[in-house]
Amino acid sequence: MYDHRFARFGLGLAMTFLATVVFSLMDVPTFLVGCIVVIGLYHTVIEFYVGISFLLPGRRKPSFEGEGWTNHFFDHNGCPINTVSNLRTSPSPxxxxxxxxxxxxSSVADRAMWFTDRGWHVVMVELPNHGSSGEYGHWSAYRSMKAVESVVTELATIIDPSHVSSVSYYGHSMGGFIGLRLASKESLRVASHPLDRIILESPMTMYEPILDEISNGYKVPMFLRATYRRRLIERFNESIGQIGRWSRVEEFNIPQWGVPKLPILCIQAVPDERLGMGHYEQLLKVYSQPENEGFLTSIPLESLKHSGARINEDRNDAIEHWLEHQGSL
Known part of the structure; x- marks a missing residue:
């Protein structure tokens, strides 16, 4: 299968080779040919690093299956997005x-069943390239966020809005990052209702440290990194069809990424063996600003792990107490 991420790398390599051959045959001075090769390889190497930086999730985990749970597919720009839902027949959160x-x-099913056991409607949305959803050649959190946004605005097709008493969002890790952006949109409607609150579990809050991790992992030379970042943003803008929409990596960090002004519960694994504590610390910093005070309730838990923590009583107790305070249980 052709990998579109490396189209420009392949083109750059071919053009550099072709230019070298042509100018050599034209009896161009060796020095000039050498300069052409160096410039061509410089840009080709950058395109290679840009291509591999559009990480794909790889091997998929299966979707959750269980009695009372139903799959519904929603189309987003030709990409089918799968949801796994358990819905009530009377007004419920x-x-x-x-x-x-x-x-x-399947990774969040135990959390989901905690809510269904208490009489909630639950809709689990599977991101593109995950579970049973379709896939993108250029995967990104932003494109996945737009897919989730498209799905939630169409939920009235599978659930009667009159049967929805309130709307909450629960995002784990990357799901939390997506939720921070969605919840910042005051115009967002979920099954024709505004979003009332969000729960974040060990959320990603910044893309910049993720990009630094990618750059270090692939050993992108330091002298290339400024150009590499600019080129990466350009390619990203092209992938979403909005040339010039984004210009700096920092725009994918909170607060620029989004600062929801509604009740937020953040349950944080301590230590966070996957993301580190920087994402959590950034969340605390942003919500300690005077204009953002009073929205965030943060609960660090040493008993919670970032990955594999499907069942955790301390987390469940924290959620229950917070929702009781919110008047939602």
């Missing part, structure tokens, strides 16, 4: 849940 990177609905 609605919880939309989004899993993390390289996970699926």
């Amino acid at each position: 609605l919880m939309v849940m989004v899993h993390g990177w390289r996970s699926s609905s």
Whole structure:
């Protein structure tokens, strides 16, 4: 299968080779040919690093299956997005849940069942390239966020809005990052209702440290990194069809990424063996600003792990107490 991420790398390599051959045959001075080769390889190497930086999730985890749970597919720009839902027949709170990177609905199913046991509607949304959803050649959290946004605005097709008493969002890791952006949109409607609150579990809050991790992992030379970042943003803008929409990596960090002004519960694994504590610390910093005070309740838990923590009583107790305070239980 052709990998579109490396189209420019392949083109750059071919053009550099072709230019070298042509100018050599034209009896161009060796020095000039050498300069052409160096310039061509410089840009080709950058395109290679840009291509591999559009990480794909890889091997998928299966979607959750269980009695009372139903799959519904929603089309987003030709990409089918799968949801796994358990819906009531009478007015009840609605919880939309989004899993993390390289996970699926099965990864958050135990959390979901905690809510269904208490009479909630639950809809688990599977990100593109995850679970049973379709895939993008250029995967990104932003494109996945737009897919989730498209799905939640169409939920009235599977649930009667009159049967929804309130709407909450639960995001784990990458799902939390997506939720921070969605919840910042005051115009967002979920099954024709505004979003009332969000729960974040060990959320990603910044893309910049993720990019630094990618750059270090692939050993991108320091002298290339400024150009590499600019080129990466350009390619990203092209992938979403909005040339010039984004210009700096910092725009994918909170607060620029989004600062929801509604009740937020953040349950944080301590230590966070996957993301580190920087994402959590950034969340605390942003919500300690005077204009953002009073929205965030943060609960660090040493008993919680970032990955594999499907059942955790301390987390469940924290959620229950917070929702009781919110008047939602």
